[in-house]
Amino acid sequence: MLLLRMIETPLKHSTVAVSTAIRKASNQNISTKKVDTKSFGQFCQHLSRVRVRCEEQNEIYQWPKFLLHELGGDRNAALLKLSTITPRCDEYTNSLIELEQLEEIKSEDPELLQMIDEERSEMQQRMEEEREEIVDHLIQDVDLEDCEAILLEIIPGVGGLEASLFAMELFNTYNNYLFNHGYTFDPVTFVTNEAGGLQTASVMCTPGDAFRLLRHESGTHRVQRVPQTEARGRIHTSTASVAVIPKYAAKFDELKTRDIKKHFSRPSGPGGQKVNTTNSQVQLIHTPTGISVRCSETRVLGDNLQLALRELTCKVHQLQSSAIASQINSARYQHLTLRSRSDKIRTYNYPQDRITDHRFHISTRGVTSHLSGSTAFHEYMSRIDAEWNESEKREILQQLMQED
């Protein structure tokens, strides 16, 4: 408001220096990563329009598909949520108008121009923050919110013995990491081979916020090094496949007992006092989907049954959620949840002592340190998560903005 009064008394000064200053100031706030202000402003107006029309037309209103899904899928809840977001959108639209007015001010007065600059910087800063807030409220980390546990699975891929050894190393990495961060984990299956490599392992881990960083580990990890068994010092490439499957709280129904077939190792028959058995292995098969899980982690049959049931529930829900996802075909699911296990996501190169993530093109050094599951590991994963967060939100936002 101070600025408007100043306009009445223009001053005479050189314009060149000032225009450089202006360009500098506006450059500071331009980032190739950010959505441009004007487009976002239009998006805000779009959101407000959606709300108004939805309130007017009620049941007959046709929600933009992606937006509805992003807001949770339920029409009433979505409207409620949108209503908390639109006030901010209106503020953003107003700020945009003011910014545009500001930019239209033509003046030769350097002091005034200086003040305009400062005001514009501040405004753009505020609008940045407003935009971040709107985006944060609109695009929430639903995957993480509802997640109450994760199932971490590792199996060796290509490379025979060396692959199984690598799979074991990866397992230990995650094991150490989870342990150091105070997560509880129950091994559900853990089968090694004679050489000490891993044949298969699955671990149930709580609480679910472990999903935040570990979800980016799903996919194929590749190692390039001279194997222990290699006599001639040649470098081999082997792989291990990791899957990180979230378990959601009560989003889906508990599995029906009649859909689960139980198989025990003890011979069938009367049992009870008539049998003395020490094999407590349990196998569960979910007949509708064919998913099967085996567990022999403890000496107590009931405990193995519980562990197996948790893993089975997790896997079935995962399947159900991806089935629903492919039906909806929303912005979010369009590029993942059930990331294909065969996607090569990371390479661990020993000779170069480098780890590279192929999705986000983030590299770091120190393979051994990384694989110990220590702070280096955590830092690397945090970088990947930050990058993913950025790109994910950007993509979803683009999708939403393209809708009308």
Added chain:
Amino acid sequence: MQQFRRLCSSSASAAIFTPQSKLREWIRRFEQASVFEPQTSAQLIISHVFGKKMISQLSHEETLMKISAEENARIDKLCSKRLSHIPIQYIIGEWDFRNCSLKMKPPIFIPRPETESLVDLVNLELERSQKLNFRLLEVGCGSGAISLSILREHVEKQEKSTSKPSNQLLEVIAIDVNEEAVNLTKLNSSILHLSNQLTVLNSSVEKFESTRKFDAIVSNPPYIPSTEMNALQKEIINHESSLAFDGGKDGFDVIRQIISFADRSLVKDGWMWMEVDDSHPATIANILPHRYQLDQVERDLFDVERFVKLVKIR
């Protein structure tokens, strides 16, 4: 085949043993001797020698480490016992039941996995009961598995619950006809710090006199019909005390005695949860006096009808 054997014997003379090599060796020997569950047997014994419950708890490095002469001798000693079909639980001297680790001693009856569900059924009753003082009797406690699990879980539940203003006081008395079983139960009770909650007495249910009545009875009584005893596993016939599972002609001998005891010492409307033979749920109504009602039948984890609830209605 011949060549393979020669290779093995040459490594034997080299006398370097690892947990892994001993595992392979004894699995093979158990298979040759037709030992029941050869792989599990070898795994459990060898893990035990190294202080673990399951072989998966030994890291890969550990399974490849050279073992000492003492460890080797101990493995061989324990595994040899298994060749005589001695139950694993007796060989390693312990077994798990729900979340209790119990000492095992021949010939005292080894708890079966089915019986773990019986504890769930009793826990449910205790939860539902409005009684502030609950007096429970276990008939035929053996190693103490049932009573100790019930007590332990009762204690844990009370510790967790902050909302209940008045906690239920649970008194458990366990009896067994075998004095050795009484001693074993007392030992396990000490180890689990439950000695002052559990009273263990040496008596048959027939001869047991109690001045105060009981609110409920739980039991895994001997229930196998005598005629079926011969067909059982060598582990059971040769090593577990038949007192624990011989139920007489129709398997109901001890169950009848428990019902007689209930006549004199169970409160009216008191319940009895028992594990029975798979043939019993269909026939138990025939032996029940009219004062008792077969209230419920439940299946075990293997989907076999295994547990009956009897209620004293008069």
